[in-house]
Amino acid sequence: MKDIHSYWAYLVLAILIFAVINAVIGLMSKKQFTDKDLRIGLFTLIVSHIQLLIGLAWYFMSPWYKALKEDAASVMANKELRLLAVEHPITMILAIVLITIGWSKHKKKTEDTAKFKTFTIF
Numbered sequence: 001m002k003d004i005h006s007y008w009a010y011l012v013l014a015i016l017i018f019a020v021i022n023a024v025i026g027l028m029s030k031k032q033f034t035d036k037d038l039r040i041g042l043f044t045l046i047v048s049h050i051q052l053l054i055g056l057a058w059y060f061m062s063p064w065y066k067a068l069k070e071d072a073a074s075v076m077a078n079k080e081l082r083l084l085a086v087e088h089p090i091t092m093i094l095a096i097v098l099i100t101i102g103w104s105k106h107k108k109k110t111e112d113t114a115k116f117k118t119f120t121i122f
Contacts, residue, residue, distance in 0.1 A: 001058040005051070012051045019044040023119035026112070033112040041119055045103045052096045059089055098122050
């Protein structure tokens with residue numbers, strides 16, 4: 001699970017970069033928001049949510065979660081353990097939440113530039 005989570009992260013990062021670059025280009029050149037742009041955003045959403053599911057599955061099987069359950073104070077006192085057991089999961093969940101909010105907000109926009117801007121921001 002850990003290896004899948006690690007390798008899938010590179011795919012997510014590449015697709016996120018591609019989606020943001022596509023949105024910035026669309027915003028700057030005032031392009032029309034086409035089905036291709038919609039699919040890029042949707043694919044980014046799907047791939048990032050798969051990463052979240054893989055990450056959650058790995059997290060609850062990980063030794064860091066077990067250590068956090070057994071002795072939370074010592075985990076919070078250790079910088080490396082805290083990063084793996086608390087900080088990384090929370091920040092990644094927040095990132096997925098922002099991606100999902102961006103996807104939801106773009107659907108309500110009627111202008112093409114507003115859709116690209118929403119994808120760029122979120």
